[in-house]
Every structure is written in structure tokens, then in C-alpha cells.
Amino acid sequence: MKTELAIIGAGPGGYVAALRAAQLGMQVTLVESAHLGGVCLNRGCIPTKAMLETAAVAHYVHRARDFGVVVEGPARVDYEAVVARRQAVVDRLKGGVRGLLRRGKVQIVAGRASFVGPHELMVEPVAADIGAGKSALLQAAETLEAERIIVATGSKPAALPVPGADHPRVIDSDGALALTALPKSLVIIGAGPVGCEWSQIFARLGSSVTLVEMLPSVLPRSDGDVGAELAKVLAGEGVTIHTGVLVTAIAEVDSELEVTLTNPKDGLETKVRGEYVLVAAGRGPLTEGLNLEAAGVATDAHGWVTADEFQRTSAPSVLAIGDVTGQALLAHVASHQGIVAVEKLAGLSPDPVREDRIPAVTYTDPEAASVGLTEAQAREKDPNALVGRFPLLASGRAVAQGTENGLVKVVADSRYGRILGVHIVAPHAGELLAEAVLALELEATLDELAKVIRSHPTLSEAVGEACLAAQGRALHI
Amino acid sequence: MKTELAIIGAGPGGYVAALRAAQLGMQVTLVESAHLGGVCLNRGCIPTKAMLETAAVAHYVHRARDFGVVVEGPARVDYEAVVARRQAVVDRLKGGVRGLLRRGKVQIVAGRASFVGPHELMVEPVAADIGAGKSALLQAAETLEAERIIVATGSKPAALPVPGADHPRVIDSDGALALTALPKSLVIIGAGPVGCEWSQIFARLGSSVTLVEMLPSVLPRSDGDVGAELAKVLAGEGVTIHTGVLVTAIAEVDSELEVTLTNPKDGLETKVRGEYVLVAAGRGPLTEGLNLEAAGVATDAHGWVTADEFQRTSAPSVLAIGDVTGQALLAHVASHQGIVAVEKLAGLSPDPVREDRIPAVTYTDPEAASVGLTEAQAREKDPNALVGRFPLLASGRAVAQGTENGLVKVVADSRYGRILGVHIVAPHAGELLAEAVLALELEATLDELAKVIRSHPTLSEAVGEACLAAQGRALHI
Known part of the structure; x- marks a missing residue:
């Protein structure tokens, strides 16, 4: 040929x-x-998004009464239908x-x-x-x-170089997609986007989930405020989170998998258990x-x-x-x-x-979406970098739709107010971020982003308010 | 003072x-x-958005089985709780x-x-x-x-200059918010944003809804494709739509309100009925x-x-x-x-x-959001105006989340490809539109909007694809 x-x-x-x-x-x-x-x-992206959508529906069914919709009788997940x-x-x-x-x-x-x-x-x-x-x-x-x-x-997926990692119930994303029934419990190793998404999927469908991360925070490569906010969301939905710990062993105990977590600072060990261990740490x-x-x-x-x-x-x-x-x-x-x-x-x-100028999204609900420099990265180059935050608690749209968590954070250079990074935890943050990516592409400033008229009530107003906040003239906080 | x-x-x-x-x-x-x-x-905006959120939850509960979530037993709307x-x-x-x-x-x-x-x-x-x-x-x-x-x-709200419009069950938005029980049926007069939002709220909560518009289409002030798409959505959810008809009389018949619709072209009359008539036509x-x-x-x-x-x-x-x-x-x-x-x-x-550069959103689900010139307005000034469309059917994110309707339409000038208008029917279209408003503010071109990297899978990819389509080089249609 x-x-x-x-x-x-x-x-x-x-x-x-x-x-x-x-x-x-x-x-x-x-x-x-x-x-x-x-x-x-x-x-990857697509089957997990399809499962996240099911997880969101399950979550809304469970929360329906908060909105005035009464579901008589229990709701259950038909895992076979989810997979189909x-x-x-x-x-x-x-x-x-x-x-x-x-x-x-x-x-x-x-x-x-x-x-x-x-x-x-x-x-x-x-x-x-x-x-x-x-x-x-x-x-x-x-x-x-x-x-x-x-x-x-x-x-x-990279293999986990740990004793016991060859156990057949130590799985990666492929293994998670091959499951034919909902696990009772999982230990998920790696709190990057993939680990966070799987945590929410299984927690919302009814599994008991423990999320483990070697680095000090959830979404360790994101801006610190973003990781902290998402950790709050996941913990609020019942995910148990351990950060700053190494996985040092996996062993089958009483027909469960026991994962040994070692704190590298003091050598102290914690044991967590699950029916499965899902490894989402590195590729x-x-x-x-x-x-x-x-x-x-x-x-x-x-x-x-x-x-x-x-x-x-x-x-x-x-x-x-x-x-x-x-x-x-x-x-x-x-x-x-x-x-x-x-x-x-x-x-x-x-x-x-x-x-x-590469956007990255963690497709949990709320989503976590980022483009450009984190606050820490910006401050390395420009100690006076301007930073503005707007919590979704102050957004009319967020309140109307019952969103309690989330924030928009804008990072700009101190000289011209040029946008250097935007970090969002919000429903549809991945969509909200599109404006920020265009702003970076066109080298827009805080002034330009602040004066754009945003529809009321939308979450995107929070982007404008974060820009105003970076200039010390926020209107709604 | x-x-x-x-x-x-x-x-x-x-x-x-x-x-x-x-x-x-x-x-x-x-x-x-x-x-x-x-x-x-x-x-206005806020209480209707709160009710639209309840309507969305009710809709998801009814559609839960499509996502693999089985709700055993019926769901009902607790209208008092919705109002609270x-x-x-x-x-x-x-x-x-x-x-x-x-x-x-x-x-x-x-x-x-x-x-x-x-x-x-x-x-x-x-x-x-x-x-x-x-x-x-x-x-x-x-x-x-x-x-x-x-x-x-x-x-x-403007009053409706029609015999019978003084009946106590002929209400406006204020009256709709004062209702303490879900109406069995409503005739909603005016298919602008307010009329469309109320139509979906009541239809999803369980009322039988008839939507009436004097002009030839739903959302008559929007781009034609947008109105047509939203009409499809509302009709699909059970709203009966009459466009191009004048309301000429309202009368109580058999304890219902009968609304006479007259076709101005041929004078033919149609009668539609509802427990209430909600007037959302002009202010x-x-x-x-x-x-x-x-x-x-x-x-x-x-x-x-x-x-x-x-x-x-x-x-x-x-x-x-x-x-x-x-x-x-x-x-x-x-x-x-x-x-x-x-x-x-x-x-x-x-x-x-x-x-x-004023964005406008109809907060239905999917939302309809527009900024700038419609295709018709652009063609008046520039007969060769470039137009690109992307149907959400071709979006990975839309398919993963079960969205069947929706589109993005971009209108640009034929000389430089400068963005003149963007029209979106999609979940969260109001948020997606923020990027377009910034594009207009910064006088961006199709080229600039097309080369921005959008996260995959997001609905915002459809904006980029619509720009490519306007240049005859779409990748995903």
C-alpha cells in the first residue's frame, strides 16, 4: 500500500x-x-460523561424534594441500563x-x-x-x-508500583467500564480529574467511595482554590478523602481489598478498604x-x-x-x-x-475548569499579580438553581490587567470557561472582560464580578 | 431631606x-x-428561574429511566413547596x-x-x-x-385590549406567581421569552398548556432558526402552539376560559380553552x-x-x-x-x-440565547453575510447528556469574517453566549473564534464548529 x-x-x-x-x-x-x-x-471522556449524566439524574432524583417534587417510593440504579x-x-x-x-x-x-x-x-x-x-x-x-x-x-494508564497491585480487583478506567454491577465500595487512587469524576459517579450511584491522593490536595495541578472547592463538594456527597499519603500496599482482607496509606512525613499508616481499587494515577x-x-x-x-x-x-x-x-x-x-x-x-x-491557553475541565457536578496560570504561577512571575474571586453564593442564578458551592477566580498581570488565568468551579464551568479562553487568545484585560454585558441571571456574571473584584470594585460582594 | x-x-x-x-x-x-x-x-427573572429549576427536576425525574435510574412509584409536584x-x-x-x-x-x-x-x-x-x-x-x-x-x-405588563380580558382568571406574571395551586390548564398569550418560560414551567409541572402568538413564530424577535428550534422543544413537551393569530375575545364557558383566536388573513376563528389565561404580551x-x-x-x-x-x-x-x-x-x-x-x-x-452587543436569553431548557444581528438583519446590510450552523446532534457532549435538540448559528460579515451575531439553542445557552458577547465586544473574527481551543467534550465546541461551517470547513458535520 x-x-x-x-x-x-x-x-x-x-x-x-x-x-x-x-x-x-x-x-x-x-x-x-x-x-x-x-x-x-x-x-475515556465520552463514556464517563454519559455515566456522570446518569449520576446527575440520580442526584436530582434524590434531591427532588428540595425543589418541591415529591418522589413516592424509592429510586434505584439499573446498572445494566446505565451500561447499555x-x-x-x-x-x-x-x-x-x-x-x-x-x-x-x-x-x-x-x-x-x-x-x-x-x-x-x-x-x-x-x-x-x-x-x-x-x-x-x-x-x-x-x-x-x-x-x-x-x-x-x-x-x-500507568501501573501502580505497589505490592498487591496485581490483584484482579485492582482496576483502571478500563476495568471500571467493564464492571457489570455497581461496586459496594471503592478506593480510588489519584485525585486528578479522572479520579474525581469516578468518585462522583460511584458515590452518586450508591457506592461507598474513598479517594486517595499522594499530593497535598484534590486536583493537585489546579489552582489551590479550585481543588479546595471541589474537595468540599465531593466530601459533601459522602466521598472520604485522604491527601498527602502514599499507597504502600494493597492486600485482600476478609474478601475486601485493604489499601495501606503511608504519610511520608511521619511514616504513620492508615488502612482503607473497598471491594475494588480503581487506579487513576498517571499515564x-x-x-x-x-x-x-x-x-x-x-x-x-x-x-x-x-x-x-x-x-x-x-x-x-x-x-x-x-x-x-x-x-x-x-x-x-x-x-x-x-x-x-x-x-x-x-x-x-x-x-x-x-x-x-489550553483549557482543562474536570467534569464533576459542579465542574472545575481552568485555563492559564494559577495564582501561584502568576505570583512567581509577578508578585503583585491581580487576583479577583467571586463566590457563587452571591450569584442570583446559582441561588435560584440551588447551587451552594463554587467560585470564579481571575488572575491578571499587575501592569495592564491582562488576563493570565481563569479558574472556575461551577455547574457547566467548562462552558463558562470558553469566554476566558477567548479572552486569553485575544489578550484581553480585566477592563474589557468587566465591561462586557452578561445576561442576568447567568452564572457568567460571576466572571465579570471576579474581574471587578480584582480591581477592587466588585458590585455584588 | x-x-x-x-x-x-x-x-x-x-x-x-x-x-x-x-x-x-x-x-x-x-x-x-x-x-x-x-x-x-x-x-420576574429570579422567581421564574427558581420555578424553571423545579420544572427541570420534575422533567429529569420523569425521564430518569432513560438514564438508568428507576423511580419506583409516582412523582408529584408539591406546589406549596415549590412556592415556598x-x-x-x-x-x-x-x-x-x-x-x-x-x-x-x-x-x-x-x-x-x-x-x-x-x-x-x-x-x-x-x-x-x-x-x-x-x-x-x-x-x-x-x-x-x-x-x-x-x-x-x-x-x-400591558393590558390586553380584548373583550373579557378583565376576567379575574385572566392573569399576568404577577398573577401566575400568586397562584397557590397548579392550574389544570392555561392559555398563554405571547410567545416571547416570558410566555415561553411560563409555558415550559407549567407544562413540565403537569398543566395542559396552549401558547398563542400574534406574530408568525415563537420568539418572533429572535433569529428564525432559534424560534423554530424552541417551538420544536416546547411542542415536544406537549405545549400546543398557535402562531400568527390574534386574540379577539375571552369568555367564560363551562367554568373554563375560552379564548377566540382569529387568523388576520382569512378571518377564520379557532377557540382554545384553559382554566387560566396568562397574558405575557408587551409591557x-x-x-x-x-x-x-x-x-x-x-x-x-x-x-x-x-x-x-x-x-x-x-x-x-x-x-x-x-x-x-x-x-x-x-x-x-x-x-x-x-x-x-x-x-x-x-x-x-x-x-x-x-x-x-446586548445578550438576551430565554431561560427554557434548552435555553435560547442571542446576541447581535440575526441572519435576516445581517443580510439586509450585507447580502453575502457568512452564516454557519452546527446542530447539537453532532456534539459529543450533547449526545452524552441526552440532548436531542439545539443548534449554534454564527453570522459574520463577508469581508473580514467579523462576528455580527451568535444565536444558540442549547442547555446553558446563556452561559455559552458569554464567549460570543466578548467576541462582539472585541470585534473578533470567525478565524479567531475558530482557532480557540475548546475543552472536549463541551457544548462550546459547537461555537467553534459553527464558525468553521461559516467558512465551509466544518470538521464534525
Whole structure:
């Protein structure tokens, strides 16, 4: 087989790059070894969002009386139906991706690719879920020659280097999605976005959840106020949280899994228990069997593929996008890197993805969403950085909809009031953040963001008020 | 009494103007004859939003099984509890406004003001709900002298000039809020934002609702696609819709109210019935008893107070803000006009409120939110205006959360791709719109809005896709 552009991996990096490349007139072959849509669509963002929606419905049913709606009789979770709905969502979106690729005339090949040289892949046939016709299913291994090759293979959950971590009920996200019944209890290791989302899903569906984090706070990579606010939310819904502790052992005791937590400061041990242990702590590159050396593609000390701002690797014909590069492991970053990579190949002048303009969302309810610098990061560069906070308690919309927690925090430079970061804990914070990302992109100032007219009553008024607060002229606090 | 700035009316125009004026060092006296917070807080935006939230919870309880949550036994609406919760929300926010005014050292006077001259008001004592100490309750009528006076008295529902409209079960929003039991059925007259919101509230709580509009479509002042989409949503929830018909009579028949609808084209009549008729068609200025003539304040032919872009009336010492000016009857416009008015008085250089940057939201579920020019308005000026649409059916987030309806529509000028208008029907469309309002404020282009990185999966991705669609390069449709 021969092609102009070969892309390895049909996740949000690979399939979007393929669509954009096809739009720009390139002949594209997309090689996928598992599922169209990758981890995001099949085992990450989308199925967890579908489950979070069920969790939200369960939560509203339980809280219905607070709103004047009386549910006579108990409510229960039909876990089989939850799983079926989740799969229906995934299947529908996967069908959508397949349709888009077909319309873009992208050739999809079900196969596992490895480099033979900088322009050549060996593709082994596998029974991947690409839904394509026979033409795309290989009878035997074939070579695929390509002018350019994009590596978009993604990442995988990192294993926990702890005794007992090989117990079959120590699972990762994939294992959580494979459950056919609601666990009675779980210990979730890692309080990043994934750990927080799973905590809320299982807690709201009725499991007893313990959330464990090695670093000192929930969402340790976010602004401190955001982590503290989300911790309050999760604790309020019954999640038991342990931060600043190392997991040092897992063992089966009385048919439960007992997890030993060790405080690194004083060596004191705590034991927590669950039917399952869900590990959501770190990810590693998916490069096994790719034979990157054959193409001269360099990786860093941790195995991530090294890529420059236009996603070029050390091999001139090979690019890398998405998780496999180790840069911000987020679906939307992978997609944008894919677009940047192929636009650059096509001779356009795309702006590289700027790390300080990448939004990140934890899809709990309320959501936690951030873009740009945290207060601490801003103060390192500019000790007088302006910071404004607005608690949702003071928002008319939040009160009307019964939201008790949440805040908006805006960080700006002290000289011009230029927006450096925005951090939000609120219902739909991920949507509220879009305005902030545009503000960073257009280098807007506190003044500009404060004078925009926001609809009343909306939560977005809180963004304007936080900007006013940063200037010492808040109106509603 | 003497003051620097007297403000008549403590609604979102008056109280925000008072807070900003106090911040700028002015001595402020706020005269209110009914409730702190005005119609918005007491009888408009806020109580309806509180009821819409109950309606949403009822809707989710009914749809719970779709998400895998099984509610054993029936659900019912405890209307007394709904009303109590709504009042608790209002009271809490009203307490907040009172606290802000107190902290700002704004003097609040419970009274009904009328002009004696351009610098003088007569204030009659009334038992207004201002929660202030005795000092602010007048024993007898007093005159209030002020250097400047701001009229912020707002508006009131217009009466329906139709035989039978004086029946006690023909009500307006105030009457709807006074109901102590859920009506079996209602005919709602006027399919603007207020009529649509009440339609969904009552339909979701269990009433049988007929919605009637004189103009050819639901949300007749919005972009056509928006009105059509919302009509689909309401019809899907059981609301019977009649558009393009005049209400020509109301009569009690068999203890119900029968409303006669006449088609102005062919004169054909249709009769619809309900326990109540809710009139949500038009508003008029609240200037009765103000004696504006004594100050030389001019009004237009419909009685709205004439104000320029800095809210100055024909009397040099008198300003007018909010609904009473007849310009965009929206709480957030009143607030911003109030800020502009007092900043200008204080010698600052505020930008006047620009009509083409005012967001407007219909708070149904999904919400309908718009800013800027509709497609039709844009094409009048620029026949080649660029238009991009993205249906939420193609959004991963929408599919994951079970949203079937909705769209984003972007309108831009054909020369530079400058954003002229954005129209959204989506869950939280009012929040999604914030980005669009900023885009208009900063005169952003399709290119700029399209290249912003949006979190995946969020509904805000649809805004980017609509921009790409306007340029003929959508990725996900």
C-alpha cells in the first residue's frame, strides 16, 4: 500500500488530523488497532460523561424534594441500563466519526502498525472495530509506504508500583467500564480529574467511595482554590478523602481489598478498604511495538515521543500528536495538534498550540475548569499579580438553581490587567470557561472582560464580578 | 431631606446604579415603593428561574429511566413547596441586596416619589419591603432635594385590549406567581421569552398548556432558526402552539376560559380553552404619579422616558435607566445603563450600552440565547453575510447528556469574517453566549473564534464548529 499521509491511531488526534488533511486535499490512510475515536470516545471522556449524566439524574432524583417534587417510593440504579445507555452513546458517536471519515474519503485500515523505516510501516491485521468494508481489512501483514507519517497512538494508564497491585480487583478506567454491577465500595487512587469524576459517579450511584491522593490536595495541578472547592463538594456527597499519603500496599482482607496509606512525613499508616481499587494515577506513552527506532524517532527519558511546536519529531518525515507526545494529555489538545501538524504540512501558517491557553475541565457536578496560570504561577512571575474571586453564593442564578458551592477566580498581570488565568468551579464551568479562553487568545484585560454585558441571571456574571473584584470594585460582594 | 443623587426605584437598574455611585463616592438616596430588587428579583427573572429549576427536576425525574435510574412509584409536584422554595430564593437574594446597599452606605427610603421640580421630589410614605431600620421609614410626606435624580421605575405588563380580558382568571406574571395551586390548564398569550418560560414551567409541572402568538413564530424577535428550534422543544413537551393569530375575545364557558383566536388573513376563528389565561404580551412604562412634567422630563408617544446614550433626559438634572426608557427591557441592560449613567456623572468615560452587543436569553431548557444581528438583519446590510450552523446532534457532549435538540448559528460579515451575531439553542445557552458577547465586544473574527481551543467534550465546541461551517470547513458535520 502507498499513501501520502499515514496516521497511526484514530483517536481525537488521529481522526481529526485525517479529516483536516483530507479537507486540504491530502490522500490519507488511517491505521487503527482497536476502536475509532480512541480512548476518549471509547474508554475515556465520552463514556464517563454519559455515566456522570446518569449520576446527575440520580442526584436530582434524590434531591427532588428540595425543589418541591415529591418522589413516592424509592429510586434505584439499573446498572445494566446505565451500561447499555453508555454504550449506545459511544456507538452513536463512533458511527458519526466513521461517517465523517468516509465522507472525507479517508482510507481506514484495521491494523497494528510498526515502523520499518522513516517512510514505511508494517501493518499487521487485527480485528479492530472500524466498521469498514472488506477492502480495509487486511488478509496478511502489508507494508504501507507514506510521504509523511503521524504517530497518534495515545497513552495508557500507568501501573501502580505497589505490592498487591496485581490483584484482579485492582482496576483502571478500563476495568471500571467493564464492571457489570455497581461496586459496594471503592478506593480510588489519584485525585486528578479522572479520579474525581469516578468518585462522583460511584458515590452518586450508591457506592461507598474513598479517594486517595499522594499530593497535598484534590486536583493537585489546579489552582489551590479550585481543588479546595471541589474537595468540599465531593466530601459533601459522602466521598472520604485522604491527601498527602502514599499507597504502600494493597492486600485482600476478609474478601475486601485493604489499601495501606503511608504519610511520608511521619511514616504513620492508615488502612482503607473497598471491594475494588480503581487506579487513576498517571499515564504512560503507548509506543510498544511501534519500533520508533527504525524511523529514527526519538523519545524522552519517560518514553514520550519528542515533538516540536509544529509536532515534528526527530525524524523529518514523522510527526507526533496527542498523548504520545506527553504534552497535556487532553483530547482537545490532540485534535488541535493534529490540525496544526497537517496545516503546516500543507504549507499553511497555523499557530502552534500554546500551553497557557489550553483549557482543562474536570467534569464533576459542579465542574472545575481552568485555563492559564494559577495564582501561584502568576505570583512567581509577578508578585503583585491581580487576583479577583467571586463566590457563587452571591450569584442570583446559582441561588435560584440551588447551587451552594463554587467560585470564579481571575488572575491578571499587575501592569495592564491582562488576563493570565481563569479558574472556575461551577455547574457547566467548562462552558463558562470558553469566554476566558477567548479572552486569553485575544489578550484581553480585566477592563474589557468587566465591561462586557452578561445576561442576568447567568452564572457568567460571576466572571465579570471576579474581574471587578480584582480591581477592587466588585458590585455584588 | 437632601442628597447628592436620588434614585427612584431599587430594581436592577436603580440598586446597581446606587452601588456604583456609592463606590465612586457619591451620597445616594434610593427611594423604593415596593420591593428591593424590583420586578426582576421579586416577580420576574429570579422567581421564574427558581420555578424553571423545579420544572427541570420534575422533567429529569420523569425521564430518569432513560438514564438508568428507576423511580419506583409516582412523582408529584408539591406546589406549596415549590412556592415556598421560590420565595426562599427571592428572600435570600433580597437580603443580599439589602446588605450590599447597607455596606455601600446608601440611604434607602420606603416611599413613592413624584417630581416637584427638576431637583426636588415629594416622597409619600408607603409600607415598602426594604427591610431597613426606622430611620428610613417616613412618618409623613417629605421633600427630597437632590443635585441629580435617576428615574429607574421600570415597566409593567400591558393590558390586553380584548373583550373579557378583565376576567379575574385572566392573569399576568404577577398573577401566575400568586397562584397557590397548579392550574389544570392555561392559555398563554405571547410567545416571547416570558410566555415561553411560563409555558415550559407549567407544562413540565403537569398543566395542559396552549401558547398563542400574534406574530408568525415563537420568539418572533429572535433569529428564525432559534424560534423554530424552541417551538420544536416546547411542542415536544406537549405545549400546543398557535402562531400568527390574534386574540379577539375571552369568555367564560363551562367554568373554563375560552379564548377566540382569529387568523388576520382569512378571518377564520379557532377557540382554545384553559382554566387560566396568562397574558405575557408587551409591557408599558411605569411612570404613573411620577409627575415627570414638573421636572420637564419628556416621554415619547408611548410614554417611555426619552434618554440619550448616557441616559440623560430632556431635564439636565434628571437621568433615566432601565425599562422606563423603553430600550431593551432586560435587567442586565438596566444595570449597565445605571453604571454608565453614574460613571458619566462622576466624570469617568464609560462606553454607552450598544444595542448590538446586548445578550438576551430565554431561560427554557434548552435555553435560547442571542446576541447581535440575526441572519435576516445581517443580510439586509450585507447580502453575502457568512452564516454557519452546527446542530447539537453532532456534539459529543450533547449526545452524552441526552440532548436531542439545539443548534449554534454564527453570522459574520463577508469581508473580514467579523462576528455580527451568535444565536444558540442549547442547555446553558446563556452561559455559552458569554464567549460570543466578548467576541462582539472585541470585534473578533470567525478565524479567531475558530482557532480557540475548546475543552472536549463541551457544548462550546459547537461555537467553534459553527464558525468553521461559516467558512465551509466544518470538521464534525
